[in-house]
Amino acid sequence: xxxxNLQILRGISALFVCCFHIREGLIFGDVKFGEILFxxxxxxxxxxxxxxxxxxxxxxxxxxxxxxxTKEIISFFKKESSExxxxxxxxxxxxxxxxxxxxxxxxxxx
Numbered sequence: 405x406x407x408x409n410l411q412i413l414r415g416i417s418a419l420f421v422c423c424f425h426i427r428e429g430l431i432f433g434d435v436k437f438g439e440i441l442f443x444x445x446x447x448x449x450x451x452x453x454x455x456x457x458x459x460x461x462x463x464x465x466x467x468x469x470x471x472x473x474t475k476e477i478i479s480f481f482k483k484e485s486s487e488x489x490x491x492x493x494x495x496x497x498x499x500x501x502x503x504x505x506x507x508x509x510x511x512x513x514x
Contacts, residue, residue, distance in 0.1 A: 407459060414455040418491075420448030460484070 424445025427438025464480065 407462065410455050410459060414452055414459075417448035417451040417455070420445040421452065424448070 420442070422445075423442040427436075427442040427445065430436070430438030430441070
């Protein structure tokens with residue numbers, strides 16, 4: 405069974421968190437657009453973790469406990485850690501570069 409709708413919701417909550425982190429760079433004059441638009445973006449964190457926990461439990465129910473259990477558990481953790489690495493890489497590296505761009509632009513505006 406595929407969990408496409410939950411994956412979409414998990415992605416949206418991750419975007420909320422990313423936008424929450426760049427909110428500091430969205431200040432133009434006296435108007436804090438980042439706070440106005442993304443001030444509540446931190447709500448994405450618990451949503452993301454609850455959905456991720458559900459998906460982890462849902463996917464681990466497929467593991468059959470027999471003589472190959474150790475191999476299956478190691479394979480599962482390799483797959484999950486690979487996905488975690490991709491999430492971290494795809495979410496943090498662009499965020500770091502955008503943050504640098506925003507601060508450079510805003511520093512020049514002062």
